[in-house]
Amino acid sequence: MRLEAEGVISLELQASDAAPLPEWSPGAHIDLLLPSGLVRQYSLCGDPLDRQRLRIGVLLESKGRGGSQEVHGSLRVGQKLAIRGPRNAFALQAGGPYLFVAGGIGITPILAMARAAQRAGAEWQLLYGGRSRRSMAFIPELQALGEGRVEILPADEVGLLDLDAVLAAAAAGQQVYSCGPAPLLDALSARFAAAGLSERLHLERFAPAAPAPGAATGETLKVILARSGAEVEVPADCSIMAALRAAGHQVASSCEQGICGMCETRVLDGVPDHRDSLLTEGERARGNVMMLCVSRALTPTLTLDL
Structure with a gap:
């Protein structure tokens, strides 16, 4: 320790x-x-x-x-x-160039990514924000990794991270990987979505994103398990995962908040109502996987590869 x-x-x-x-x-x-x-x-x-x-x-x-x-x-x-x-639900795609954006303790996965990019000879930069230098971990280790590639940006010295500059870097071709507090990730998500660049933004959250205003739990739905043929009714106030377990089916899980990816399951039929904080917009649009712990359905029936 x-x-x-x-x-x-x-x-x-x-x-x-x-x-x-x-x-x-x-x-x-x-x-x-x-x-x-x-x-x-x-x-x-x-x-x-x-x-x-x-x-x-x-x-x-x-x-x-x-x-x-x-x-x-x-x-x-x-x-x-x-x-x-x-x-790994936050894998670093090969290639680059990369722009890593870390806020506070969000530096933990980013540190390993920066090390990998440096080792691979890829182009990369890192913006590291935090309340103050005293609260920002691994600064000497990061600075030793890539001279001139790492910007240490404590809020009490320079203010908040320049997210417009991050968006501009993505528009110029950089893949952006970010981890940190919810306000940072929410702001990045909004900017990238408005600019049509969501596929260049890769996020990992330590807490689930806030639900959309007025989001309802959902209607009662039927889940069909393709491998066994079993059918399970999921009440409006119950998660798919909880309903499956109550019916005697084993479902692997960890965070149960839609942020770790352990309960990711293939969807064979039906349209998921994605409520996780993990899948990209492209993955959501394809609709072939979902997180059973938090997501529901936009159709009365879902068929799962279980």
């Missing part, structure tokens, strides 16, 4: 038998199974080539749901923990 910035610690995890750890790629995260029973997702911010260690960064959130408080207050060096994963 190491203090990386004000309110931010990093944890290095090693297999208890010193065996090589699973392979992972930049953008991946793990589920950390805490002693209290809480399960929390954290992005990997180490080096994918290091098969002996997995590193995560954890921001202490006093008004959070308790996971970060347990990590900061209770975990100690040498303690044994269980993890699940790694999984």
Whole structure:
């Protein structure tokens, strides 16, 4: 455990038998199974080539749901923990050029991406915003990665990130990868959508996006499981995942907020009503996958590859 910035610690995890750890790629995260029973997702911010260690960064959130408080207050060096994963719902596409935009603790997946881009010889730049330098983790590590490629932009020194410049970079051909607080990601999403550039924006959220104003839970719908032929009725006030489980069907999940991708399921028939914070506009338009934990349907029936 190491203090990386004000309110931010990093944890290095090693297999208890010193065996090589699973392979992972930049953008991946793990589920950390805490002693209290809480399960929390954290992005990997180490080096994918290091098969002996997995590193995560954890921001202490006093008004959070308790996971970060347990990590900061209770975990100690040498303690044994269980993890699940790694999984990647925020993969870095090969090529570039890249513009990475990180806000606060959102630097964790971006750090691994910047390292990968540098190693691959790709063109890349990084804009890193935060409240102050004291609260921004991994600054020396980032600056050592690419001289002249990293801009450290604390709000108390330079104000908010210039999102119009980010949009201009995308219009000039850069792929933008961003992780950070909801206001930053919401603002980027709105700008890119208005400019017709949503396919060049890749986001990872630590919390689900706010529902659209007036969004209803939905009507009662019927879900058909193609592999077994079973049919399950999903009430208007119930998620598809909860209804399937209540009917005795096993569904893998982790965050259950539409941000981790573990419950992604193929749609064989029907039109999903996407309410996740993960799929791109293009993926939503294709309509062939959905997140069962939060999404519903625009048709009375859905047929799933289950």
